Amino acid sequence: MTDRRPPPARKKARFTPFDFLMFGILIAGMIYIVYRVDQVLVYHWEWHTVFEYVVRRDETGALVPNVLLTGLMSTLRLAFWGTIAAAIIGLVTGLCRTSSNLFLRSVARLYVELIRNIPPLVFIFVFYFFISGQIMPALGIDEFVRSASPESAAVVELLFSPIGLFSNFLAGVICLSLFEGAYISEIVRAGIQSIEKGQWEAARAIGLSRFNVLRDVILPQAIRKILPPLAGQFITLVKDSAIVSLISIQELTYVATEVAATTTRVFETWIIVGFLYFAVCYSLALLFGRLEKKMQTGRR
Amino acid sequence: MNDTNPMLEMRGVGKWYGDFCALYDVNLKLQRAERMVICGPSGSGKSTVIRCVNRLEEHQAGQILLDGVELTEDTRNIERVRREVGMVFQHFNLFPHLSILDNLTLGPIRNLKMPKKEARELALHYLERVRIAEQAGKYPGEMSGGQQQRVAIARALCMKPKLMLFDEPTSALDPEMISGVLDVMVELAGDGMTMICVTHEMGFAREVADTMVFMDRGEIVEVGPPSEFFNNPTSDRARLFLSQILSHH
Numbered sequence: 001m002t003d004r005r006p007p008p009a010r011k012k013a014r015f016t017p018f019d020f021l022m023f024g025i026l027i028a029g030m031i032y033i034v035y036r037v038d039q040v041l042v043y044h045w046e047w048h049t050v051f052e053y054v055v056r057r058d059e060t061g062a063l064v065p066n067v068l069l070t071g072l073m074s075t076l077r078l079a080f081w082g083t084i085a086a087a088i089i090g091l092v093t094g095l096c097r098t099s100s101n102l103f104l105r106s107v108a109r110l111y112v113e114l115i116r117n118i119p120p121l122v123f124i125f126v127f128y129f130f131i132s133g134q135i136m137p138a139l140g141i142d143e144f145v146r147s148a149s150p151e152s153a154a155v156v157e158l159l160f161s162p163i164g165l166f167s168n169f170l171a172g173v174i175c176l177s178l179f180e181g182a183y184i185s186e187i188v189r190a191g192i193q194s195i196e197k198g199q200w201e202a203a204r205a206i207g208l209s210r211f212n213v214l215r216d217v218i219l220p221q222a223i224r225k226i227l228p229p230l231a232g233q234f235i236t237l238v239k240d241s242a243i244v245s246l247i248s249i250q251e252l253t254y255v256a257t258e259v260a261a262t263t264t265r266v267f268e269t270w271i272i273v274g275f276l277y278f279a280v281c282y283s284l285a286l287l288f289g290r291l292e293k294k295m296q297t298g299r300r
Numbered sequence: 301m302n303d304t305n306p307m308l309e310m311r312g313v314g315k316w317y318g319d320f321c322a323l324y325d326v327n328l329k330l331q332r333a334e335r336m337v338i339c340g341p342s343g344s345g346k347s348t349v350i351r352c353v354n355r356l357e358e359h360q361a362g363q364i365l366l367d368g369v370e371l372t373e374d375t376r377n378i379e380r381v382r383r384e385v386g387m388v389f390q391h392f393n394l395f396p397h398l399s400i401l402d403n404l405t406l407g408p409i410r411n412l413k414m415p416k417k418e419a420r421e422l423a424l425h426y427l428e429r430v431r432i433a434e435q436a437g438k439y440p441g442e443m444s445g446g447q448q449q450r451v452a453i454a455r456a457l458c459m460k461p462k463l464m465l466f467d468e469p470t471s472a473l474d475p476e477m478i479s480g481v482l483d484v485m486v487e488l489a490g491d492g493m494t495m496i497c498v499t500h501e502m503g504f505a506r507e508v509a510d511t512m513v514f515m516d517r518g519e520i521v522e523v524g525p526p527s528e529f530f531n532n533p534t535s536d537r538a539r540l541f542l543s544q545i546l547s548h549h
Contacts (some may be wrong), residue, residue, distance in 0.1 A: 021463055089344065092388055122441055152332035198391055199393060199395065200390060201356050201389065201393060202387075202389060202393035202394070202452075203395070204354075204356065204382060205385075205386075205387040205389075206382065206383070206406070206407035206411070206455065206456070206459055207379050207380075207382040207383035207407060207411045207459065208360070208379075208385075208406070208407070208410055208411065209375075209379060209410075214411050216395075216410065217395055217406075220397050221395075221396065221397050221439070224397070
């Protein structure tokens with residue numbers, strides 16, 4: 001035991017000359033594009049015009065957020081509530097799909113297949129006009145919100161949307177979460193089914209009810225496995241929230257369309273908007289990455 | 301629930317997977333404190349028999365009575381039966397995300413609504429009995445197969461079962477781990493636990509069993525005390541099986 005030789009040195013990952021060649025080609029390509037835009041297309045960049053729509057100076061000269069930032073805030077609110085609702089819908093329908101009850105299984109299956117096989121745009125149009133045209137008036141949501149006291153109205157504006165647009169916002173959240181919920185449902189189902197049969201059997205053998213088997217044994221293990229695809233789906237939800245701009249919800253993409261139209265600075269607007277989306281989504285990715293690491297150190 | 305009932309009675313139990321007949325007309329009686337060992341070639345239905353007892357498999361014909369109460373489809377009936385019957389699996393099936401202690405206390409806390417502190421004491425008591433109390437804080441993945449199987453036995457015991465079922469408890473173990481698990485099972489038998497054990501450990505069977513059951517192709521071929529079964533098996537199938545399994549011992 002005493003005079004064993006030390007373990008061999010680990011191989012380090014390293015770029016090869018071929019990799020450097022590829023980098024060179026990529027950089028040359030980018031320089032060429034910049035050159036084309038700058039010299040051949042003769043496009044005059046006017047970043048400041050669009051920046052004014054991100055933040056502007058008010059009468060006193062203080063910087064205040066302008067429409068693009070408030071649009072971003074709407075996107076974040078939309079994504080926040082959409083994520084919560086989609087997670088609940090996905091969990092419930094995912095559980096239904098693994099149920100022994102044929103009725104629950106069929107209904108959940110119908111929902112998932114319906115949504116996954118319709119383009120998101122078509123789904124949103126059909127559903128939005130149904131929800132906002134029929135259901136919202138029937139429930140009297142708008143009257144209810146308008147009758148709220150000034151204090152609760154302020155809370156609603158902070159958490160959701162301007163009072164006058166509340167039912168619109170709600171319809172957007174419902175559309176988005178129904179749409180993403182179908183994909184989360186599939187992830188949840190796959191996660192539950194990936195837990196080996198022996199775990200179910202052992203949990204049942206000590207007499208746990210189906211609810212307790214799921215809560216104490218199956219879901220805690222499944223959640224570790226599905227965290228990466230789940231994180232991906234939540235980030236997709238943020239990006240997909242752009243489609244509700246089509247039903248006049250004034251989130252980032254909707255506002256950007258208007259800014260691009262008024263300023264005619266199309267490239268600048270969309271590049272800035274792209275950067276804003278990237279910043280949000282990449283931060284989320286980092287956050288989920290951390291959570292994943294933390295869960296893995298919770299030992300197996 | 302009186303003492304004249306057998307602990308377990310199976311009457312004409314049958315089970316099919318599609319067209320394949322897994323169990324056919326199985327009749328068994330198990331008295332209190334009786335130790336039964338079921339053996340037979342692979343695919344003979346021995347695991348299926350004990351899995352029907354706590355309804356991890358559903359029998360399709362006949363009756364199964366546990367302590368005089370018939371097993372039905374009713375969920376509450378099934379859960380009650382499972383709480384009274386402990387089971388140990390070939391692959392341990394410990395919950396990998398829970399510590400050893402939490403593996404043991406989950407059943408008592410959830411089913412018997414036992415306070416946490418009391419469940420903890422109970423768990424430590426049984427971990428002591430299977431001689432791994434000092435590892436209560438570890439996770440299953442950090443233990444050897446033999447240790448995991450002893451934890452699995454302790455987990456089943458925490459529900460204070462009337463009957464213990466062992467489904468090939470040593471088949472997945474490295475050879476040097478087997479005796480530790482068998483020792484625990486012998487001790488348990490010595491304490492008067494009623495048990496049914498599916499195993500290929502013929503030494504254990506000879507030492508512990510009151511009754512040997514030999515199965516082949518879903519049927520019970522032979523039932524009797526080990527002395528008779530090992531020395532004078534009556535059927536050709538049992539004789540063949542014994543010659544195959546004992547030839548290397």
